[in-house]
Amino acid sequence: MDGDSTLEPRQRDRYSRQLLIEGIDPADQRTLLSSCVLVVGVGGLGSSIIQYLAAAGVGTIGIVDDGRVKRSNLQRQVVHTVDDIGDPKVDSAARFVDALNPAIDIETHETRIEPSSAEALLEGHDVVVDALDNFVGRFVVNDAAVLAGIPFVHGAVYGFEGQTTVFRPDGPCYRCLLPEPPGEEGIPSDEPMGVFPTAPGTIGCLQATEVLKLLLGIGEPLEGHLLRYDGTDATFLRTPLKRDPDCPLCGPNGPEIESLETVAYDDRCRIERSASTE
Template sequence: MIPLVAPALTLSPQEQARYARHLELQGFGMQAQLCLKNARILVVGAGGLGSAIVPYLAAAGVGTLGIVDDDVVDLSNLQRQIMHREADIGLAKTASARRHVLALNPHVEVIEHAIRLTATNALEILSHYDVVLDGADNFATRYLVSDAAALLGMPCVWGSILQFEGQVSVFWRGHGPTYRDVFPEPPEPGEVPSCAQAGVLGVLPGQIGVLMAAEAIKLVTGVGEPLLGRMLVFDALRTQWRDMRVQADPSVPAVTALLPDYPAFCGVATDREAAMPRLSVHALHTAMAEHVSGQVWLVDVRESSEWNLGAIDGARHAPLATLLQAVSLATLPSALLGIEDASQVVLYCQSGQRAAAAAAHLAELGLERVSVLDGNVATWRVLMAQ
């Protein structure tokens, strides 16, 4: 494999002494160490996974480490986030991480990004690095990091942990699958609990995080074979690893721009979404019967795989991810062109969360008379069968 990073010119005598075991390692040696010194690696999340990733990359000799996290250290973190100490409680996690790194290896430059990664800042932040490691604890950030990395053409080392199980893989557009290829759509809200809700074994972030650090080192130095097209799944209770093959999905549209609202895409309701008007299936049936054909627009914002299994008669299809990319009514998907002439627009999905996000976005674009169906295909079919 070709190294991702060109080597630095030299190591100081102190660095040569520090990295002596790397320099003696057959197949690694001086050239790989010089690549590490020149590398710029971004770590998203200074929590459980980050607490394993950051120290090992720093100890290995990565020249520049960027750390993104907008959280502060809490007592409940210390069971697994071993980069932080009790004295750090209340301190920004990026500041705690920086102090830990510099105490471990003063040759490393640490850049703090003590902010939340969003669609407005992700491309700017990631563009200054060679590789990104996604140690985030929520789906919105995972999709955001993967999409931004895909647009920039950079590899994304991804890891995830929950309860007693962990997963790790490398996503790299043009070289293998992306996160969207493996997980084309987020789970329904509440379907997958968070670590705060379901818990996590304290040692698990260490087992997954050190593998993520190893993948980053391999990418930077060109040593070994990265986890491209493969996903490792670890069961800590049975001490079992599964090696799964994953590949790019040609049916998944290529990312051409970041979504304006990743929490909305993942069904995280905002106050505006929660306030969107709701319409029962009975009221929808009445409206469609009373209005002239074409005046009531029914829009299905589910994914194509769901749409193909059945939809409400007369509905137009516009997946949420595609709809959210519109920056004006004129740039909506072709299936929705002319929607501003409708007397009423009703959106639906499976649970209502995605429909609410879509409705809020349409309202922000200036569309009036938008509501969310309080029901789905199944409830509609029950009504029609009566």
């Protein structure tokens, strides 16, 4: 079968540069066009992730954020503009994607990720991406992804630095990397934290790359490794990450959990106990 026949002429033109890469053919592009990715957070990381997934032709992108665009966001959150100030971030991001690639379907969820809603938000997606700026939200996304059997691409930035990795159902999860939220001395206060403008772009691009690799089944995903970036000296450090046998969620001695509704969290999203299946 002639692979080009699987794409329309405009699609072959739009995605022609990636189709010239050895190992990526029109059938792979059709895979991207039929894929569905959920991006949780539409700030600095989310801006970079969303625009490159849309540019690459990921057919459906769900975006979750309960925030509104502020002037201080514009220094790094590049899908938003001055005209968007005051608008919901999900609406601003949807307009950006529509202008970049009108063929992409955007599903907007103007809400905060919570244990009560996470499983429903993740349902039907091939990959979920962490573009959050808080630990509690990451734990909720991680837990829902583990229970749903969905790959989870993590990313975080602070100052000049950032990190990213991939969690898959048969590997370590976020709680293996960070068993519980840091103590109060290790958590940034409610005051705005410093972020170098390009740091989220760097990490977000890496996250988008990992998402595309997962969807296409190419290369070696970052599963089992944490990639740290320091913009001050342009260095990357790749360290192994193994499953924690004492992990309360994915460890071999962990409880059997069918739904987040059976998980009891404390006020910082640590698992206190869970209802085992009968």
